[in-house]
Amino acid sequence: MRSRGKYYMTTAIAYTSGKPHVGNTYEIVLADAIARFRRQEGYDVFFMTGTDEHGQKIQEKAEEAGIPPKEYVDRTSGEVRRIWDLMNASYDKFMRTTEPYHEKQVQKIFKKLFDQGDIYKSTYKGMYCTECESFWTESQLVDGKCPDDGHEVFPAEEEAYFFRMNKYADRLMKYYDEHPEFIQPVSRKNEMVNNFLKPGLQDLCVSRTSFNWGIPVDFDPKHVVYVWLDALTNYITGIGYDADGNSSDLFKKNWPADLHLIGKDIIRFHTIYWPIFLMALDLPLPKKVFGHPWLIQSDGKMSKSKGNAIYADDLVDMFGVDAVRYFLLHEMPYENDGVLSWELLVERINSDLANTVGNLVKRTVSMTNKYFGGIVKDMGVSESVDDDYKAVITSTRDKVESYMNDLHVADGLTEVMNLFRRCNKYIDETEPWVLAKDPEKSDRLNTVMYNLVEGIDIGAALIRSFLPDTSDKILHEIGGELIDYDDLDKFGNYKSGSRVTEDPVILFQRQDLGEVLEKAEKLKPHTTVLEDVMQEKKGQKS
Numbered sequence: 001m002r003s004r005g006k007y008y009m010t011t012a013i014a015y016t017s018g019k020p021h022v023g024n025t026y027e028i029v030l031a032d033a034i035a036r037f038r039r040q041e042g043y044d045v046f047f048m049t050g051t052d053e054h055g056q057k058i059q060e061k062a063e064e065a066g067i068p069p070k071e072y073v074d075r076t077s078g079e080v081r082r083i084w085d086l087m088n089a090s091y092d093k094f095m096r097t098t099e100p101y102h103e104k105q106v107q108k109i110f111k112k113l114f115d116q117g118d119i120y121k122s123t124y125k126g127m128y129c130t131e132c133e134s135f136w137t138e139s140q141l142v143d144g145k146c147p148d149d150g151h152e153v154f155p156a157e158e159e160a161y162f163f164r165m166n167k168y169a170d171r172l173m174k175y176y177d178e179h180p181e182f183i184q185p186v187s188r189k190n191e192m193v194n195n196f197l198k199p200g201l202q203d204l205c206v207s208r209t210s211f212n213w214g215i216p217v218d219f220d221p222k223h224v225v226y227v228w229l230d231a232l233t234n235y236i237t238g239i240g241y242d243a244d245g246n247s248s249d250l251f252k253k254n255w256p257a258d259l260h261l262i263g264k265d266i267i268r269f270h271t272i273y274w275p276i277f278l279m280a281l282d283l284p285l286p287k288k289v290f291g292h293p294w295l296i297q298s299d300g301k302m303s304k305s306k307g308n309a310i311y312a313d314d315l316v317d318m319f320g321v322d323a324v325r326y327f328l329l330h331e332m333p334y335e336n337d338g339v340l341s342w343e344l345l346v347e348r349i350n351s352d353l354a355n356t357v358g359n360l361v362k363r364t365v366s367m368t369n370k371y372f373g374g375i376v377k378d379m380g381v382s383e384s385v386d387d388d389y390k391a392v393i394t395s396t397r398d399k400v401e402s403y404m405n406d407l408h409v410a411d412g413l414t415e416v417m418n419l420f421r422r423c424n425k426y427i428d429e430t431e432p433w434v435l436a437k438d439p440e441k442s443d444r445l446n447t448v449m450y451n452l453v454e455g456i457d458i459g460a461a462l463i464r465s466f467l468p469d470t471s472d473k474i475l476h477e478i479g480g481e482l483i484d485y486d487d488l489d490k491f492g493n494y495k496s497g498s499r500v501t502e503d504p505v506i507l508f509q510r511q512d513l514g515e516v517l518e519k520a521e522k523l524k525p526h527t528t529v530l531e532d533v534m535q536e537k538k539g540q541k542s
Contacts, residue, residue, distance in 0.1 A: 002486060007043035008254035009035060010235050012262040012270075013052040013095060016076035017061065020083055021309035022340065023295040026328045030292060030409060031261045032089045033329055036465035037404050037412075039090075040485050046254050048238050049084060050095030051077040052231045054224070055133050059213035069213045073098060083312055088321055088468055095238040097230055106230050107218045108243035109281065110161075110206070114219075118280045119161050121220075124205050128156035133227045135205050148265065158209050161223060165201035168276040173197055175275065175285060184290040184407060185335045188267050196272055204228070204273060232274045235260065236283070243281070256284040259407075267291035290407050293337045295328065310340065314523055318516065322467040323349050323508060326413075329466055334408050342520055346511045356420050357463075357470070358507035361477050363427065364452050365504040371436050371445060376479070378450040378496040379443035385429050386451060390491045392422045393455045397488040400462055409466075416462045423455045453478050454494045461488055470507060477501050 011031045014020055028049060035047040053073040062072035073096075081094055095102070113119045127136045129146035136146065136153060146153050176182060176189060183189035207223040208214065214224030233241075235257060240248025262270050267289065275285045297310075315324045327348050332338035368374055396419045403412035426448075435445040457480040464471035464482070475482060479500050483493045 002042050003044065004042040005044065006254055006258075007035075007038045007045045008239070008257045009038075009045065009047050009259040009261065010238075010257060011049040012260075012266060013050040013097065013231060013234055014080045015052045015055075015057075016073045016080065017057055018076065019079050019311065022312045022315060022324075022328070023309075025083060025087060025312040026295045026332060026338075027261060027263060027292065028084050028089045028091075029087055029325050029328045030332070032087070032091075033325075033409055033413075033465050034259070034261070034404065034407070036090060036468065037400075040461075040465060041401070042485065045092070046239065046250070047091045048093045048095055048235070049089065049091045050093070050234060050238065051080050051097070052227070052234075053077060053096060053098045054214040054230055055227050056208070056211045056213070057130055057133060059211045060130070062213070070098065086313055086316060086321065087325065090468075093238060095234050097234055102234060102237040103215045105237040105241060105243055106215045106225055106233055109233055110217055110225055110229065111219060112243050113163070113277075113280055114161070116280070117164075118167065119163050119206060121159065121161050123157065124160045124162075125157045126155075127153040129153045137202075156210070159223075160205045160209070160226075161207035161217070161220075162203040163206045163229070163276075163280075165204050165273075165276060168279050169197055169201050171279060172272065172275055179285075179287075181288060182285070183267070183271050184288060187335065188264065188271070188291045192268060192271050196268060201272070228269055228273055229277065232269065232277060235274075235286075241283075257286040258288065260286050260289045262289065262291055264291040264293055288407075293332060293335060295332060295340050296337045297340055315345075318519055319345070319349060319511070320508070322470045323353055325467055326353060329413050330410055330417075332410055334410065342516055343513060346513045346516055349508060350510050352417060353508040354506075354510045356417060356424065357474075360420055360424050360427075361456060361474055361507060362504045364423075364449070364456060365477050365500045367432055368449050368453070368500045369502060369504075371432070372449065374499045374502060376450050376453050376494065376496065376498050376500060377446045378492070379446040381444040381447045383444070385426075386447075389422060389426045389429075389451065389455070393419060393458055394489050394491050396458070396462060397485070413463075413466050416459060416466065419455065419459045419462065423452060423459065426452060426455065450494065450496065451491075453480070453500070454491060456480075457483060457494045458488055461485070473505070473507055477504055477507075 009031065011027050014024065031047065031049065035045050039045045058073060059069055062069040065072060077096055084091065110119065124135060127138065127141060129136065129149065129151050131151040132146060132148050134146070134148060135156070140147055141153065145151060176193065183192065206226045206229045207217055208226050209222050212224055215230055217223040217225060236251065236255060239254050240251040260270055270289050278285050312324060327345055330348065331344065368376055396415055399415045400412045403415065430448045432445055432448055435441040435448065456474060456478055460471045460474035460480065461483045477500065479498045480494055487493055
């Protein structure tokens with residue numbers, strides 16, 4: 001396989017205030033599909049995710065639980081990592097902002113920016129939202145509440161350090177103009193320019209004194225570094241950036257990032273604050289920031305506080321990992337929010353996975369066993385009906401690649417499913433059961449079965465980034481080997497004379513909607529770390 005160079009990509013780091021619901025989990029699944037596809041293409045991928053572990057909200061929750069903040073974030077970070085692993089995420093590093101190296105580098109970065117005049121000390125007066133840890137002016141509030149999440153705000157005044165944002169605003173606008181691909185989708189760029197850059201950037205508060213769960217400003221220890229300067233710099237500290245100029249080989253190889261994958265709600269921080277921090281540090285800017293849409297339910301955005309959160313581990317228990325991955329990747333449009341419902345989940349599993357993929361593989365393996373004792377041979381007896389079939393199969397790779405290059409992941413997955421649909425259509429066109437009745441058609445029947453298995457083999461390779469376990473299962477069923485990416489536009493990779501499995505399995509179980517809805521009603525509410533600690537303490541007393 002040809003080498004295409006490095007590809008460094010990150011997710012946003014998950015905030016350790018609680019267990020991630022399936023809407024949060026979408027991001028890691030999306031990122032994993034992109035990372036796996038890039039590796040398959042031949043890129044040297046470094047994929048980083050992790051957890052954001054400082055802040056006032058964490059300190060308050062830990063105090064309420066009666067445990068140290070570090071113990072609180074250890075538990076919550078562990079739960080995030082468990083969910084990411086459950087979803088088969090192939091990350092190369094799980095970053096934590098409580099790592100000593102990160103904390104030391106944040107202190108160095110803060111001092112460097114202070115020494116060069118980008119950070120100064122003043123006093124903050126304004127409205128503060130604890131939920132999203134953001135300061136707002138009165139004019140920015142919506143109906144007197146936080147414009148980002150609708151939570152209550154309260155007046156706050158404290159000594160703080162500030163970053164001079166406007167110093168870099170013109171340079172950032174120029175970067176936007178020269179790199180139109182930087183912010184995806186493009187509509188998010190228009191939002192940043194019109195809502196923030198054109199009205200003028202306010203200086204950003206980068207330290208706090210009203211709580212202490214954060215990285216201390218080492219030259220003024222009553223201050224802790226405020227969340228965004230701490231959290232955003234993980235993308236460079238996690239691969240070994242050193243503010244003194246002794247950065248690791250991993251950093252030198254991978255920076256700038258090729259892709260930051262984040263939720264649309266935090267795109268302002270990643271496309272305004274983050275690039276400005278990097279400019280101040282004299283570092284190259286990321287090549288692309290993609291603010292993906294939300295997965296919502298019919299009654300709006302999913303959240304634990306609204307009581308409508310669904311969790312990935314519950315869905316996996318009911319349907320399996322790859323069925324959940326398929327739904328998340330297939331149902332999320334490029335730009336608009338996707339909708340999660342039990343009805344749609346069941347429809348997708350039954351129609352796409354059980355029928356289009358599972359039934360195709362089982363039928364093909366069963367016919368091969370029935371007609372030829374499980375041996376697949378290409379006897380070279382072609383007919384005109386084969387031409388269109390082969391053209392569709394061999395053109396799919398480039399269609400998928402084109403969509404994936406533009407981060408249209410759902411469309412890329414749809415192209416793979418179209419390949420499997422074409423295989424099903426080929427069965428209807430060639431009617432193997434009719435050919436089997438005529439002994440003189442044996443070589444043609446052999447060829448038809450070979451063509452069918454070859455199409456499935458290419459499909460198994462192309463679905464690997466999206467549904468890795470399913471890819472392995474298909475290859476086992478047909479006795480195939482993973483085809484090199486560079487050969488997926490060629491027909492004839494499957495070794496003639498190979499044998500399919502003797503006992504085909506059901507790849508995806510069909511689901512009964514009534515039974516699924518009954519199980520959904522019985523799902524137990526998930527406890528928080530705070531509730532778990534309280535329960536443990538109660539148990540110790542009794």
